[in-house]
Amino acid sequence: MTASGLLKRLSCGVCLACLSGLVQAVDLSPYDVVAPVTGVTAGSVQAGHRSIQGDVDFNGVTLGSRIDQHNVSVRIGRSAEVRGFPVYAYATLSYIRPELGDDLAGEPLTGVRLRADEGLSDLGLAAAVWPYVDRDNGRFVGVAAYAILPTGQYDASRTFGLNLNPGNNRFAGVIQTGFHQRLGDSFDWSIAADAAFFEDNDRFIGRRVEPGTQEPADPARLEVEPYLSYQTTLAWRAQSALSLAVSLYADRGGESRVDGGDWRPAINRERYGLWALVALSPRTRVNFSYKSTINDRGALELQDNVQVRLIRFF
Numbered sequence: 001m002t003a004s005g006l007l008k009r010l011s012c013g014v015c016l017a018c019l020s021g022l023v024q025a026v027d028l029s030p031y032d033v034v035a036p037v038t039g040v041t042a043g044s045v046q047a048g049h050r051s052i053q054g055d056v057d058f059n060g061v062t063l064g065s066r067i068d069q070h071n072v073s074v075r076i077g078r079s080a081e082v083r084g085f086p087v088y089a090y091a092t093l094s095y096i097r098p099e100l101g102d103d104l105a106g107e108p109l110t111g112v113r114l115r116a117d118e119g120l121s122d123l124g125l126a127a128a129v130w131p132y133v134d135r136d137n138g139r140f141v142g143v144a145a146y147a148i149l150p151t152g153q154y155d156a157s158r159t160f161g162l163n164l165n166p167g168n169n170r171f172a173g174v175i176q177t178g179f180h181q182r183l184g185d186s187f188d189w190s191i192a193a194d195a196a197f198f199e200d201n202d203r204f205i206g207r208r209v210e211p212g213t214q215e216p217a218d219p220a221r222l223e224v225e226p227y228l229s230y231q232t233t234l235a236w237r238a239q240s241a242l243s244l245a246v247s248l249y250a251d252r253g254g255e256s257r258v259d260g261g262d263w264r265p266a267i268n269r270e271r272y273g274l275w276a277l278v279a280l281s282p283r284t285r286v287n288f289s290y291k292s293t294i295n296d297r298g299a300l301e302l303q304d305n306v307q308v309r310l311i312r313f314f
Helices: 003-009
Strands: 041-058 061-082 085-102 123-134 139-149 172-183 187-198 201-204 220-224 227-239 242-253 256-258 267-281 284-296 300-313
Touching: 227 267, 267 300
Parallel strands: none
Antiparallel strands: 041 061, 041 300, 061 085, 085 123, 123 139, 139 172, 172 187, 187 227, 201 220, 220 256, 227 242, 242 267, 267 284, 284 300
């Protein structure tokens, strides 16, 4: 079997991507919807950088904002078979270091210096099952469930209008389904959709300060409506140890409000991703990805997102 063939068979599906403070989709890597072989353990380390830029309404003042988030993630997972169906489960944890830019970096018109905190993110758990597997024709249908537990570092004083903590202080869950189809000898196509649901965060300061002071008001409640995401990927096996891919994403929903106030506008954006998957050996590979936004009609725009992930199968 070629390195590319083993890479595809060992592609232990589903990739949990969650940045604290933002409603975000579960972006899949190419071949993630391919059912893994049974009895494989996968460990990975990922380094990434993401930029968010736009305007934030802080206590009635509009601030030009930029947030750069640097993160390192570790993940461990295991494939198995349950009643004849392939399954895969994993746990993931990140260390996040944010940097504030533009008006957020100083002490702007508000007179309050905003601070971002670095530390461990919320723990992510995932489990996937493939109810339909046709390896001969390269056709797969998978269903995954994700749980994000509020274990990350969190300080309510760092939530002025947006969350500047590594953690989110709330439970979240995602349900996702995907379809994968091999196209001839060199191409693979996949499509997926997911829905995310969020518990209320009852320790969210929001954009409020005590009248006549710069002291935070009592913690408010942050509510976030369900969030939908759709994605499709076309992958090309350029050679036995190299695959290139392009992805398109559409994100919708996720309206939010603080303390029963007006609902903020829904997320409404389209993104793209470029991928290179390199097999260093039959059991070791490196994934490179670059993602950015085609059109973002929100106040905060997702910009450059660069990730490098080293994966080892055991």
